[in-house]
Amino acid sequence: MWPEAQHVAFLTDAAARLVALVRPGIEPAVRSSGRHLRQVQLQHRPGAGVSVLYELSVELGGGFVGVTTETLPAPAGGPDAAAGPGHYVQVRVPASSYPGVDPAAGELAVSVWDHPHDPRLPGLAVATVPELVVSRWARGERLVGLQTVTYRPLRRAVLRADLTTPGPIAVPRRIYLKVVRPDVADELLLRHRMLAAAGLPVPRLLEDARAGTAHAPEDPAGILALTEVTGRPLSQQIMHDGGTSLDPDAFVALLDALPEPVLDLKRRPAWSERLDRYAHAARTALPGAAERLRQLEARIQAVIDTTDRGRTVPTHGDFYEANLLIGEGRVSGLLDVDSLGPGHRVDDYACFLGHLAVLPGVDERYVHVEEALAHFGSAFRIDLERHGVTGRGLWARAAAVAVSLIAGARVPGAPRESWEPSAYRRLAAAEQLLALARRSGLVA
Structure with missing residues (x-):
């Protein structure tokens, strides 16, 4: 098996050759001028593989091509065969053909597709076509x-x-099309209906004009059409004043309002339960900090292993500022309910605080994060302590979330010196959160 660091290196080095599998004839132009092909996204899922999205210049026809080392079904016709209009191709690369990889590592399977024909998201080829959007919604x-x-x-x-009415008075309307894997579409549909029925401020499902329902069971595309929710992202309020003008108990009440049937949904691992994978991804992004990260991972894990998470309750699963909208001083929107399910309240709070802590590493205008951590952290700790969960466990799990965000600082196609400082600031944030855990009662 190839080391995942070599996945990244190979996809970068072989970009022109791989993209040419679905865009024949472009390789010479790319090799003559690097400006024709730009890496716009790199996604490393530890233990699963690496995916990269490339943007082609106008001279090469424009558009995007996706490449991944994740395990995918072979195209119809077998390996090395194109499958239908998606131009989906797979190749197998022997370890012996790439320098630096142990020949015993075997073959690396690489899948390539011409966007929007994502092999896991068939609905993307529908949701990106204006005529189909009009006909359906x-x-x-x-x-x-x-x-x-x-x-x-x-x-x-x-x-x-x-969208807008044709006139004479134009009435605008905005909708969102969420495209997911077809095998999880029905679960996401259930989550939205469950929260809407409980009165939570989630987007409403829109009917498909063809079927008269929010979701046509015979449609394998995996598209959910949703209304727009009013409000502005909590991140804007945090940038303004650290969120200190908001009542943190409103966020506690929002989680309290999650309905009991959420406990019957499929449970998904919390961020802290995947610390080892995220720490590995962070070491791949910051090889110069590998030992520092190993020590941090061990210290965080030691606290996690010796603190109680509390009882199982309904959880959002991805509870942080980007998924919370604020309107008129209250929480007006709760977004991205894909991870809704049974879990532990401490992990929702840790998700919130871990994302909050790394914001200065995302944008230097976040100058009120220290106040925000104190403001929200105090309220969350008080709520948890009612149920026997300590602040020590909360801050350690928040540190694990911050570790999960380190590799995301990497900017595809950009020189290391342009994004590495942000990754190191996120690492420092994780260490600071662990320091808060140490100061919360017993020393770790």
């Missing part, structure tokens, strides 16, 4: 804008569609 309106908001290759995508 417009109500006699015109489509005036269709933009990709987020795209994680092989995992999910969110597109924003702006």
Whole structure:
């Protein structure tokens, strides 16, 4: 098995040759000028593989090509064969053909696709076509804008569609199309309905005009159409004043309002339960800090292993500032409910605080994070202590979340010196969170 650090190196070195598998003839142009091919996204899922998204220049026809070392089914027709209009190809690379890899490591399977024909997200090829969006979700309106908001290759995508009535008075409407793997679409549909029925501020599901329902069971695409939720991201408030003008108990109450049936959903591992994988990804991104990261991982794990997580309760699973909207001083929106399920309240709070701590490593304008950590951390600790969970365990789990965000500082295609300082600031944030754990009662 190839070391995952070599996955990244190979995908970078062989970019032109791999992209040419679905865009024949581009390799000479790319080799003559690196500007024709730009790496715009790199996603490392420890233990699963590495995915990269490349953008092609206008001279090469434009658009994007995805490449991954994750395990995927072979295209119809077997390996090295293109499968239908998606131009999905797989190749196998012997370890002996790439310098620095032990020949005994065997073959590396690499899959390539022409975007938007993502092999795991068939709905992407529907949600990116204006005519299909209009036919399925417009109500006699015109489509005036269709933009990709987020795209994680092989995992999910969110597109924003702006519609308007034809006149004489133009009435705008904005909807979001969430594209997920078809095998999880029904679970996500259930989560949205469950929270909406409980009165939580989640996006509402929209009907498919073809079927008259929010989701056509016979449709394998895996697309959920959602209403827009009003409010601005909590991150903006944190940038302004650290969120200290908000009542942290409102966030506690939001989690308290998660309905009991959430306990019957599939449980997903918390961030702290995958610390070893995220620490490995961080070492891949920052090889110069490998020993520092190993020691940090061991210290965090030691605290996690000796602190109680409390009873199992309904949890959001991805509870942090980007998924929380604020309107008129209150929580007006709860987004991204994919990870909703049974878990531990301490892990939702740790997710919140871990993401909060690394914000200065994302944008230097976050100058109020220290106040925010004190403001929210105090309220969360008080709530947890009612249930026998210590602040020591909370801060250690928050440190684990911060570790999970270190590798994400890496900017695809950019020189190391442009993003490495941000990665080191995230590492420092994780160490500071662990220091808070040490100061919370017993010393770790």
